Amino acid sequence: MKKFINKPENYVDEMIKGILYAHPNKLKCVNNDLKCLTRAYEVREGKVGIATGGGSGHLPLFLGYVGEGLIDGASVGNVFASPSAAQMYEVTKEIDEGRGVLYLYGNYTGDIMNFDMAAEMADMDGIRVTSVVGNDDVASSKKGEENKRRGIAGLVFAYKTAGAYAEEGADLDEVTRIAQKTVDNxxxxxxxxxxxxxxxxxxxxxxxxxxxxxxxxxxxxxxxxxxxxxxxxxxxxxxxxxxxxxxxxxxxxxxxxxxxxxxxxxxxxxxxxxxxxxxxxxxxxxxxxxxxxxxxxxxxxxxxxxxxxxxxxxxxxxxxxxxxxxxxxxxxx
Amino acid sequence: MKKFINKPENYVDEMIKGILYAHPNKLKCVNNDLKCLTRAYEVREGKVGIATGGGSGHLPLFLGYVGEGLIDGASVGNVFASPSAAQMYEVTKEIDEGRGVLYLYGNYTGDIMNFDMAAEMADMDGIRVTSVVGNDDVASSKKGEENKRRGIAGLVFAYKTAGAYAEEGADLDEVTRIAQKTVDNxxxxxxxxxxxxxxxxxxxxxxxxxxxxxxxxxxxxxxxxxxxxxxxxxxxxxxxxxxxxxxxxxxxxxxxxxxxxxxxxxxxxxxxxxxxxxxxxxxxxxxxxxxxxxxxxxxxxxxxxxxxxxxxxxxxxxxxxxxxxxxxxxxxx
Structure with missing residues (x-):
């Protein structure tokens, strides 16, 4: 294994520390949890939030798309491992501006389970959450079974379009519609x-x-x-x-x-x-x-x-x- | 060799074709030579030109720094091989706006020889040329012998500062001074x-x-x-x-x-x-x-x-x- 790393168990935390050192005006962590990341700047009042998440090891996915005209928060797990529902929920609370949050992430079992649990936790707090799952990988299941397909790089298109629409002031249903249309296309x-x-x-x-x-x-x-x-x-x-x-x-x-x-x-x-x-x-x-x-x-x-x-x-x-x-x-x- | 390539001898040309297909408003080639690249857009009248060059295989170096607030042209060779003096000269003619051209490139024997020849050719055309050679690699020669050092990634700093200064309207001597100071620092x-x-x-x-x-x-x-x-x-x-x-x-x-x-x-x-x-x-x-x-x-x-x-x-x-x-x-x- 030829990598510039220290203790393997610190790989993700040290990587995120480096990112936070480099971009303190853009990204911050919530509750001192390095794996719960949100935008560090203010947005227009009432902007719909967009959260994503997934395993580490895919940079710039996922946290790299937190930014203006893009998404608002990301929870990240260990390498190739889902973050927890609790982490997703913390990000959700932090980025909600009162008009709800879209979860936009890839079609992986662990991520779906945890995002669904986080959505229930948010619901109990009165935060409305919708979900759109990226499934762009043609190779991962046959035509007609698109819902079984994995989400890969194409998810970036949905961050871009849904993020721009939220920035324009669209409501949660509209942002969700655009994210889903982008995934479908x-x-x-x-x-x-x-x-x-x-x-x-x-x-x-x-x-x-x-x-x-x-x-x-x-x-x-x-x-x-x-x-x-x-x-x-x-x-x-x-x-x-x-x-x-x-x-x-x-x-x-x-x-x-x-x-x-x-x-x-x-x-x-x-x-x-x-x-x-x-x-x-x-x-x-x-x-x-x-x-x-x-x-x-x-x-x-x-x-x-x-x-x-x-x-x-x-x-x-x-x-x-x-x-x-x-x-x-x-x-x- | 695990690469996405066709015939190895076409590697550089096909890569540059892809770049020109992707960025036709930003980059163009001179005299139908894919290895002579300049900006495809107009600049302010009388802007000092900055040219670079070197072997391929280093993207985004060298041609990737042709852009607004950066440099104006790049001649590129085969992988790890210097472009020719004639190619450098073609780029020089194309980017000169009447106030001269700075050659800003890495400290490698082949590149120096060819850029010096190109400068002589330009001089015969009445184009004033100055040269600054990047030598940032501390490991490549001991202290006090900086002129023997190779130029590596630090050259990008000089593209940035000299490019910004030329954009501001500085004359050739001043742009050259800034490039040299950046290299020195x-x-x-x-x-x-x-x-x-x-x-x-x-x-x-x-x-x-x-x-x-x-x-x-x-x-x-x-x-x-x-x-x-x-x-x-x-x-x-x-x-x-x-x-x-x-x-x-x-x-x-x-x-x-x-x-x-x-x-x-x-x-x-x-x-x-x-x-x-x-x-x-x-x-x-x-x-x-x-x-x-x-x-x-x-x-x-x-x-x-x-x-x-x-x-x-x-x-x-x-x-x-x-x-x-x-x-x-x-x-x-």
Whole structure:
């Protein structure tokens, strides 16, 4: 295990301490719990709150999207482990401005159970909570069973649109509607080349041959749909895009946002080689790229791999995607 | 070699094509040469131009710093190889607005030779050129022999300050003075944990044991000052900071910019663990962190490792560091 760490059991706390040292005007922790994080600045009175949460090891996911025009709080667990319901509840109380809180997070059993419990606790306090669960990973379940799919990098689109809408002053039902529409309009396919190491375990999360890749693997190393020889970049992209096109209807003249997400150790160079091919394919199909994000948005520590996400836009999603936002990890003018 | 690439010989061109597809309003190539890149937008009449250049494989270095409030053009070579003098000259002609061009690049033999030749070619065209060479890497030569030191991530500070000053309307001599002062006030120490693979070669750039690190290694795998057992993160940072403090005078109340730069595959989590320790050390010494940058600014593809850079500020450097800037890879409000 080659990492810059001290005691593995302190990995998450020390990482968050570093983040709080670096961004004290943007992020703070609640009740001295380093794993309960909220915005450190004031927002307009009555703004709908948005909370997320999930395991550590995915930076900038989850806490990295707490920021202006984005979300308001995040509870984070140990590496790849859900935070507790109590932590989610603390974040909820802190960010509620009287108009309710949307829970917006990925489709994982532990997170769902804990967010549902936190919602009940908030309800007893008179805080109205709604939930939208990201399930963009096309590879994780077949068409028609979208509710069984994992949430991966595409969740970032929903932070962006729901966050911008809350910033505009929309009420909880409206913010929830936009988050759900964004999730419904998002499709992601991933591919993994190498595993990562959870600090407290100290071993690779999975093994994979020196010349192999796994298409559709999840960001915790969940099984994908095909393990095979590593292909050339363009062939990999062709296969991934075909899965996305088979899953969702895109027509000529449609406008999309493209997210090319590196899982950790894949260089930016390669993400642009991938984007190049995605661009060509969309050009051929007459689909317009309205905006693109290329970089690391949802990682798995030092895993090598990447994912391609498409968000199909309509006029209101386009306006919300284009709105400015600013977190220490994600800024748009 | 586990990479998302097509033919290795097309690696750089395909990467740059992806970048140009993604950012057509920001970057363009000159004379249809994908390796001669300049800003694609207009600047104020008479703005001093700033050009850089160097090998590929270091994204966002070099072309990623072409942007508003930053630099105007970059010529890039193959992976770890200098661009040609002719390419540098093409960039120079394209970005000159009649008030001259500063060459601002890292201290590597091939780059120096080619930039000097390009300056002569520009001179024959009546374009005045000055040069400032980044040499921030403390590990690469002893104190008193700073001119023998390699330029690494600290060069980004000089893009930022010189770029902001040119944007303000400063003349070539003044922009050159600020670039040189920034270089003079910058110190960097790096550490490497693993090699990378140059696509056209297909083999690791160096070998290093499973439990080893090399302090002071360069971003092309140049020898450092100590290879030894991988220490805990805080110990690694202590050693690196000691080298920096031994090399440059910092006093209580001094203000610095801190740059924690990941070399490629080191997760953001670890960079924040490192920042945490750097913050504590500077706190103990009474040195104030005016601004910090934490992420990937000068990489070596998928190399694992990181560097710590400090820029000592005075009032004018502070103003220039704080100015807004915007490239597709580096934005500051």
């Amino acid at each position: 998002t499709r992601t396919m991933g591919v993994a080349l190498s595993p990562c190491v959870i600090p407290e375990i100290g071993k690779n999360t999975f093994s994979i041959g020196e010349d192999e890749m796994e298409i559709g693997m999840g960001i915790h190393g969940e099984h994908g749909i095909n393990r095979g020889k590593l292909l050339e970049a363009d062939e990999v992209v062709n296969v991934m895009m075909e899965h996305i096109f088979n899953d969702y209807e895109y027509k000529r003249e449609d406008e999309v946002v493209v997210l090319i997400n590196g899982l950790g150790s894949t260089p930016l160079d390669e993400l642009y080689i991938v984007y190049r091919r995605v661009y060509e394919i969309l050009q051929e199909k007459g689909i317009k790229i309205h905006r693109k994000y290329i970089g690391e948005f949802a990682t798995s520590m030092e895993m090598a791999g990447m994912s391609i996400s498409l968000l199909k836009l309509d006029e209101e999603l386009k306006r919300l995607i284009d709105a400015p936002c600013a977190s220490p990890f994600f800024m748009q003018k | 910058t110190r960097t120490m790096g550490v490497a944990l693993s090699p990378c693979v140059i696509p056209e070669i297909g083999k690791n750039t160096f070998s290093i044991g499973e439990d080893e690190m090399e302090i002071g290694m360069g971003i092309h795998g140049e020898h450092g000052i100590n290879r030894g057992k991988l220490l805990e993160a805080d110990e690694v940072v202590n050693v690196m900071m000691e080298h920096i403090f031994n090399d440059y005078e910092y006093k209580r109340e001094d203000e610095v910019v801190v740059l924690i730069n990941g070399l490629g595959s080191t997760p953001l989590d670890e960079l924040y663990i490192v920042y945490r320790r750097v913050y504590e050390i500077l706190q103990e010494k009474g040195i104030k962190i005016h601004r910090k940058y934490i992420g990937e600014f000068a990489t070596s593809m998928e190399m694992a490792g990181m560097s710590i850079s400090l820029l000592k500020l005075d009032e004018e450097l502070k103003r220039l560091i704080d100015a807004p800037c915007a490239s597709p890879f580096f934005m500051q409000k």
